[in-house]
Amino acid sequence: MLEIQNIFKTYNDKLLLRGISFSISQGETICLLGASGSGKSTLLRMIAGLEFPESGHILFNQVDLAQTPPHVRDFGLVFQDYGLFPHLNIFDNVAFGLKMRNVSTEKINACVTEMLELVNLQGFEKRKVTDLSGGEQQRVALARALAPQPRLLMFDEPLGALDKSLKEDLLDQLRAILHETQIPAIYVTHDQDEAFAIADRILLLHDGEIIRDGTPVEVWKNPNSVYAARMLGMGNVIEGEVKRINASRKGRRMNVKTDVGIFDVESKHHYDKGEKVSLLLKQSGEVEIKLKVEDVLFNRNQFQVKLRGGLVIHLKDAPEVGQIIRVKVQVECLT
């Protein structure tokens, strides 16, 4: 359906996006995950036709959209701060896209009612935008984007301004709606929890490039880079130095010396002795390490334990500060 080919874009004389390519198929929801300022929103605005790439192509059903103005692209866009029209009531906000398409009044009435039901806001037609809570406003924005039945939906950090429990509720609703309507969607966020909750596929954007593209399970299992691991909130990334390389029939392995011990890890590329590498330590694995407890913090239903060397693990029972404990970890080489 949508195909993005080799997009380049500079912003304030800085290369913001360099060679972005990906595609989306019918009914798929992809999530662009990246830090703020990484160019995610710019990419969305380019797909919407509100900005233009310096080079590269955006195609929909094999048609290049370069000459297509935004209002005939038929792509829905939902913003973080909703972008509801303050001078129109809820009904007129939701009906806006339909009116622009000259849909008949009866059809508009029916459609608006249906959309408001879909987002659980039946009976809100005559209310003013300013009378609604943030969550309600975002649902109106969703209904407004859905009403003209767009060919593609785009979400620009849609839940960023909402609190945690509301966010989870809305994510569930949104997932159900996207599944039901089968409209392909691009969801942009910097919050990995949202990304994992909604996406069929996650694209990690770093330094203007997509550094990882895969299903949530694939991405979580194999972040493949330090940036990816950090972005996904996998906190335990430690630096180390290659001490010895062991090549055998099973594969290439190497010994890496770090602040918390020497680990034997699989190496994906060729490394030289003495080279710096980054390791990802995941809790629960085969390798046992012994470390001193530096700080203990109660976090929801478990204890967050900070160990020497900056390692953070989660335990059911609180150890004493200063105690030396044994932790089983799984070690992967990221670089």
Next chain:
Amino acid sequence: MQNNKNLSHAGTETLKKNNLRAFVSPWLYRVLLWLTPLLFLIAYFFLPLSKILILAFNISALTKTNFQLILTTLSFTFYQAALSTALTFILGFPSAILFSRFNFRGKSLLRALTAMPFMLPTVVVASSFNALFGDHGLFSSSLIPHPSSFSLILSAHVFYNTTIVIRIVGNALSRLDPKLEQSARSLGADTFQVWKDITLPLLRPSLLAAALLVFMFDFTSFGVILLLGGSNFSTLEVEIYLRVLKLPNLPLAALLSIVQLVFTLIFSILYTRTISQVTTQTAPRFSTSRLPKSFKEKIFVASFCLLLSVFFLLPLLSLPVRSLTRLEADRGQRGEVQYGFTTDYYRELFINRRGSLFYVPPIQAAVNSLGYASLTVILSLALGYPAAYALAKPTRLEKILDPLIMLPLGASAVMLGLGFIISFGRSLAWPWFVPIAHSLVALPFVIRTLQPALASIPERLRQAASTLGASPFRVWQTVDFPILSRATLSAATFAFTVSLGEFGATLLLTRPEYPTIPIAIQRFLSQPGGLNFGQAMAMATLLMLLTTLAILIIEKLRLPNSGEF
């Protein structure tokens, strides 16, 4: 036991005493603060106002012919104000889009240029248009069709007020959340529909506010109409002047000024209401202006930059140019105009010719103006300071007094002059009345400049200074003064400029032997002859330079976010 009781009794007694002192002294302090400014306003504003009211509702004023005259004058006033406002929007609205949506080289300079006329005295603006298109103007040759007085009046109004539209509408435009327009675009609205259904409805309050303010200024316009149109074009304000000095009928003048006051009050109330809706709109988050991209945008930006530069530079430049250009045909040789450079008009200002318009060299007007302006500065600061101190932290009662202090803004200058004449008698015209009238006009500006500066000084700073051992005077010297010195200088310059350019009240109050610069310009302009015209140009150029200098000083001293209009 008995002893103990007595002791506790004595304790409450002293407590009461302390409370009383704590209550009385600030109260007295407040009264003292208000005493002079209020007395001044009562004596020189409310009393004359009541005299006007009494005179206006006298039987002799309420005649049928008077009503007919008021009606025709009122309808012409409305007509010219509406037309001027419409024309101002035709130039101002695209300019507001230009300044809020696009970045281009020289943008801030062009913006400053468009704001410049608003600060200039009316006589300067009127003289500029005269210098360009007047009977003795640079373009007065037979090659170019002579623009009518009415079109000159309209263009001078546009020249004056375009900056209001640019400021109010432009600010609203750049505060508009760009996501609203982007949402509309992605929902299928084309550029035209976005303007019609989203942008314009959201701009409505600011468009209305700008229109009201422009209309109000055009409605009460005096100098421009009198100097460019003569007595052929009688607005309410001009008619009041005529009924005081030319065809004396004071009851009619009083009635006219009450009619005008009622309308300006209605407009200001409507304006205050709409402008409050403007400020509650979405706050700016990031700049929405960018370089022009498409061909259409580039054409728009280029053509409007050119149009604005020509429209605003031409009159401003033509004034000094005309003041240095000899442009007189020899007697009996109409059409053979000799152009040439000359400083005669300036030199003539220093000569006291027999049979000239004045008993003194014309340059004496400049000396008078500077004297009046200095007195105005002293008087308006002396009155404005206590009021601003009281209003910096107003009690509930004082919040009611605030609009009262601002009320002279609603009264026109000519009306102030009329009030003085009725109350104090023209025979008593005493040179002091001119600076008093100027102070009345300047006072609201002075208070509005000092008050935010005073309110911006955190009380904690003063408390910190005094706990560190500073005496009350040292507190004032180290905390208040550094902040206030800028505001004071700014307020003083403002009062100075207002006084220098004030025309309406001065015209009614000044004595022939004490003309001010604007009055001298008016007298030169109302006389025939190229030399008189040239001297008017020279005087106006001097006034323009003085005012520009003052504007630059105010701009340098302006506190950030000290509000507009």
